[in-house]
Amino acid sequence: MDSVKKKRRKAAVNQNDCVACGCCAKVCPLSAIQVVKGVAAQVDGSKCVGCGKCARECPASVIEIREVET
Ligand code: SF4
Numbered sequence: 001m002d003s004v005k006k007k008r009r010k011a012a013v014n015q016n017d018c019v020a021c022g023c024c025a026k027v028c029p030l031s032a033i034q035v036v037k038g039v040a041a042q043v044d045g046s047k048c049v050g051c052g053k054c055a056r057e058c059p060a061s062v063i064e065i066r067e068v069e070t
């Protein structure tokens with residue numbers, strides 16, 4: 001087992017620049033990212049595994065994969 005603190009990756013959306021196109025939501029294998037009220041995408045941190053698929057699809061490049069300590 002790993003004794004060091006685990007770092008997990010999570011997607012984070014810059015909501016100011018999101019154009020709500022929904023491309024990210026379509027490719028997320030876990031449905032962890034959704035466009036809320038047609039305004040901006042939001043990530044459900046409890047579902048996201050940080051795979052980065054959404055970030056690669058985003059035409060506006062507003063999704064960042066961040067490392068968070070758990
Ligand atoms: S990083 Fe992967 S799991 Fe997380 S929201 Fe994006 S596509 Fe979904």
Ligand code: SF4
Binds near residue numbers: 018060062063
């Ligand atoms: S793909 Fe990018 S611009 Fe489109 S809804 Fe997702 S975060 Fe917003």
